[in-house]
Amino acid sequence: MLSIPVPVPYTLHLTLRITQNKFIANSVIFLLIIAIPLYYLVTTNILDDPVTWILCLLLAAGLGISCLDTISRGIRLTEDRISYGKWFFWKGLEYTRITAVRFYYRIAQRGVKLPMLELSGDTGNKITIDLGLFDTPTNLGIIYDVLNKNARHADFSNSPEAFFTDPGANALKGHMVPEPYTLPLTLRVARSTFMFWSILCLPIIAAMVYFAAIGSPPPNMVTWALVFLMIGGFSLLYLYFILPAIRLTEDKISYREHFFSKEMEYTTITAIRYYYRDSRSVWDSGPVLELSGDNGDKITMRFVNSFISPKNLPIIYDVLKKNASRAGIHKSPEEFFAHPDITAGS
Structure with missing residues (x-):
């Protein structure tokens, strides 16, 4: 059984970040990998080989976004609410509105088990926290202690060891009262999702359109056609997630x-x-x-x-x-x- 120690002394406000070892490992791997596309960006002439330059730019941007995804995550605990930050967006839920707390494992690629904490509110809203980067006995003990003391409607009947060992054992449901609405009504993708894909795709699409319009076409027309295919591909990817x-x-x-x-x-x-x-x-x-x-x-x-x-x-x-x-x-x-x-x- 997982051993959850007595919570170390803490005071609220408190923000939990990824552990120091994971931060250092992520930073070292990121710097080593991103050095390759950065080298080609500096040494490659844009007009001579625009496809190679754009591919290196996309690779560097993708690696940078992946690194930011890791280091920007955090769990913020205050006197009245818990918040989860991802991609620099914070989503919070007041303790008094929490009606259910569930711990479970999500099966990721290659069968990797990711520990997840799901908080359900009385209006049906949920916060799903990926505990993979915060999965230490100390952090789990603090999170459990704060929720057990403040989320009165969630009914914590298990010990912390049993709660984190038996996934789904405390999967209770609260009152799912819909928010006020009037018809007709259109429900779209969440604002954070829209912002993420806009930040990711729109600058890349704009850069490729700029090179296609301003840059001199290379002698190889197949290479030039690939630039337009990449523009179309990223445009479809953007629409795929916001429509x-x-x-x-x-x-x-x-x-x-x-x-x-x-x-x-x-x-x-x-x-x-x-x-x-x-x-x-x-x-x-x-x-x-x-x-x-x-x-x-x-x-x-x-x-x-x-x-x-x-x-x-x-x-x-x-x-x-x-x-x-x-x-x-x-x-x-x-x-x-x-x-x-x-x-x-x-």
Whole structure:
């Protein structure tokens, strides 16, 4: 069993960062790898070989973003709330609003188990904290102690050792009250997701457009064509992650994922199924809401951090419960979302 020591003396406000050893290892690896593309950036003439220069620039930018993703993460504990910082965006939840705390492992690529801490609020909003960079007994003990003292509605009935050893044992659900809304309503990707992909893709697209418009075409036209293909590829990647949206009107629901849209009238919905998709890819893991129609049509809506946020589930559930009468939704949202893979209706 994992040994969680008595929390070391601490005072709030407190911000937990990645451990010193992981920070040093990440910095050394980053500096060694990024030296290669930086060398080519300095020694390569842009006009003589624009593709090589752009590839080195993209590689350096990608490595820089990866490093920032690691060193920018943090867990901030104050007297009234807990916050999780990633990509320089902080998402917080007041202790009094926390109704459930769940610890589990997410299976990443190559079977790597990533420890995750999921905090659920009374309005359906959630914070999922990747504990992989903070996974030390000291940090776990402090986090557990702060939540146990302040998150009164979460019901910590287990010891810290049992809580972190038995994933999902404390996966309780609180009151999922939807936020006030009016129809028609469009739910889009989270602001942090939009900002991240804009910061990542737009400068790269702008740089390649600049070189394509200003730079002299190289003699090899195949190389020049590759520049335009790269522009198109990054443009599609940008649109791929910012286009997903859910449109709720008085008579139908529409879901747009990537570049395609599906819609279904409430009167034709005969079944609603909720389940959790756990894949090896972090981008694909998360809650899924499946709508089935009387003509065999289906709409599968994914709720992950890179697409539509799971905090919108109570609103969608409330709209469907009021309008999709044939689906037979008689349960409360707490009961419906308490256990994945439950089908309402037939």
